[in-house]
Amino acid sequence: MNAELDTFDLIAMGLKIAVVVVMLLQVVPIMVWVERRGSALLQNRLGPNRIGPLGLFQSLVDAVKMMTKEDRATGHVNPFYYRLAPLVSLLPAFLTFAAIPFASHITMGDKTVQFQIADLNVGLLYILSVTSLSVYGIIMGSWASNNKYSMLGGLRSTAQMISYELSMGLAIIGIVMIFGSIQMGDIATAQGATLIQLGPIAIPKWGVFLQPLGFIIFLICTYAETNRLPFDLPEGESEIVAGYHLEYYSMMFGMFMMAEYINMTVASAFVTTLYFGGWQLLPGMTFLLTHSGLEGMNFEWARVALEAISFVLKVAFFMWLFVWVRWTIPRFRYDQVMHLGWKVLLPLSLLNILITGFLIYLKVL
Amino acid sequence: MLVKRDVKALQNIYLIEVLKGLAITMKHMLFSKAVTIQYPEERRNYSDRYRGMHYIKATNGVENCTACMLCPTVCPAECIHIVAGERPDKEKYPVKFEIDILRCCFCGMCEEACPKDAIKLSKIYEMSTSKRVVYDKDYLLEQRGHK
Numbered sequence: 001m002n003a004e005l006d007t008f009d010l011i012a013m014g015l016k017i018a019v020v021v022v023m024l025l026q027v028v029p030i031m032v033w034v035e036r037r038g039s040a041l042l043q044n045r046l047g048p049n050r051i052g053p054l055g056l057f058q059s060l061v062d063a064v065k066m067m068t069k070e071d072r073a074t075g076h077v078n079p080f081y082y083r084l085a086p087l088v089s090l091l092p093a094f095l096t097f098a099a100i101p102f103a104s105h106i107t108m109g110d111k112t113v114q115f116q117i118a119d120l121n122v123g124l125l126y127i128l129s130v131t132s133l134s135v136y137g138i139i140m141g142s143w144a145s146n147n148k149y150s151m152l153g154g155l156r157s158t159a160q161m162i163s164y165e166l167s168m169g170l171a172i173i174g175i176v177m178i179f180g181s182i183q184m185g186d187i188a189t190a191q192g193a194t195l196i197q198l199g200p201i202a203i204p205k206w207g208v209f210l211q212p213l214g215f216i217i218f219l220i221c222t223y224a225e226t227n228r229l230p231f232d233l234p235e236g237e238s239e240i241v242a243g244y245h246l247e248y249y250s251m252m253f254g255m256f257m258m259a260e261y262i263n264m265t266v267a268s269a270f271v272t273t274l275y276f277g278g279w280q281l282l283p284g285m286t287f288l289l290t291h292s293g294l295e296g297m298n299f300e301w302a303r304v305a306l307e308a309i310s311f312v313l314k315v316a317f318f319m320w321l322f323v324w325v326r327w328t329i330p331r332f333r334y335d336q337v338m339h340l341g342w343k344v345l346l347p348l349s350l351l352n353i354l355i356t357g358f359l360i361y362l363k364v365l
Numbered sequence: 366m367l368v369k370r371d372v373k374a375l376q377n378i379y380l381i382e383v384l385k386g387l388a389i390t391m392k393h394m395l396f397s398k399a400v401t402i403q404y405p406e407e408r409r410n411y412s413d414r415y416r417g418m419h420y421i422k423a424t425n426g427v428e429n430c431t432a433c434m435l436c437p438t439v440c441p442a443e444c445i446h447i448v449a450g451e452r453p454d455k456e457k458y459p460v461k462f463e464i465d466i467l468r469c470c471f472c473g474m475c476e477e478a479c480p481k482d483a484i485k486l487s488k489i490y491e492m493s494t495s496k497r498v499v500y501d502k503d504y505l506l507e508q509r510g511h512k
Contacts, residue, residue, distance in 0.1 A: 038394075040399075041393075041394045041399075042390045042391075042393055042394045043393070044393055044397050044398070044399050044400045044401075045399055045400070045401045046399045046401050046403070216380065324387060324390065324391070325383075325387065327390060328383075328386045328387050328389075328390045329383060329386060
């Protein structure tokens with residue numbers, strides 16, 4: 001990034017930020033709808049289907065309900081931290097998306113616009129550090145609630161987040177070793193190369209093909225990091241009522257819920273960028289592009305549009321996987337979570353680094 | 366206590382079992398119909414022997430009941446209260462016939478005991494209300510069933 005920004009850059013930046021923030025906000029009601037209808041279908045139920053076509057407006061009505069509810073803290077909470085906690089958990093969720101590229105770049109006159117809010121040269125570290133901030137919101141909320149169930153949820157969340165962050169970071173090391181960069185844009189671009197050419201089918205150099213073990217470890221860790229089932233111990237409805245957001249209602253609870261869904265989106269985008277080629281075109285789209293006569297410099301918009309669609313589809317798949325897994329697998333016991341984190345995933349991720357290093361030394365990768 | 370389970374080595378990896386589970390839920394999503402119904406529009410068809418809201422059967426607008434007191438006698442919940450009276454033609458009839466529906470346990474014994482086929486239990490199960498908890502004679506005389 002150059003230090004001097006002119007009007008064009010500022011407008012482009014403003015538009016990108018607006019699009020990303022609005023998209024992230026829109027993801028929440030849609031994902032709530034997907035979660036409710038999807039869970040219903042997976043469990044042979046019907047789900048909310050009364051309000052709007054296919055029940056799509058249910059989330060809007062819920063939002064209105066939450067916003068119009070009385071907003072008052074119960075007497076025994078610490079009011080300042082109680083009100084601060086939802087914000088603290090919501091903000092990192094938004095911040096993380098800044099470093100994720102959602103399409104390549106487009107040339108406008110003599111300017112090139114990157115479809116990424118900030119292509120930081122420490123993008124990966126930035127995302128990792130900002131995501132780990134989100135645990136503060138949960139701890140703050142649980143502590144300020146002054147409720148033993150909330151406290152238990154907060155403690156569980158802390159232990160879980162710290163254990164899984166380790167394996168998560170170590171799993172990513174494999175990707176960093178292969179692509180030799182921690183800049184998200186570089187990692188996404190590097191995955192466009194062809195790994196193996198099998199006749200007409202080209203297997204792209206996506207992270208998942210180079211790092212299958214790392215991908216599995218990383219995926220499991222994202223589930224733990226976003227507190228989704230089977231790792232939703234901080235919430236644990238059947239054990240500790242609702243965990244960290246037990247004392248919350250109205251829009252403050254809504255913000256915790258928004259944070260959860262936005263974290264899901266960010267985690268899906270992160271997995272996509274690291275292991276599934278980010279904005280790289282889905283198989284078949286290159287064919288579509290060459291055969292519809294929309295290639296070359298004059299039709300960059302077509303390529304960018306398809307890249308954005310590919311990115312959204314990939315992210316949508318991982319979001320659906322979150323929902324799908326949630327309604328399939330029951331919650332782990334606390335000791336099982338710790339066992340999996342420390343005794344299985346951590347050694348495996350170290351082994352993954354070892355294997356990757358060995359393969360790089362042998363010049364296989 | 367730890368229970369020893371027969372776990373195969375592949376099951377210990379857990380990942381394959383997770384994939385199997387995902388396949389099962391997806392199969393349910395794609396290929397099975399919802400077991401729930403759209404309640405107020407669709408209704409379950411209950412058996413004719415269903416024991417729901419009470420009514421007193423009437424013939425030509427006159428209740429079949431002769432106030433023989435068999436139903437309050439047999440009632441285990443003691444929720445039927447009858448005051449007997451006499452018609453001008455010397456026939457016994459209930460002046461007051463009340464069922465305290467909050468005490469009723471819907472056992473259907475009153476229906477079985479009745480020699481005149483007067484007290485019946487209909488198939489109506491939507492009985493929640495904000496006011497009427499003791500059904501009086503007028504209310505019970507509305508013909509609700511088809512038995």
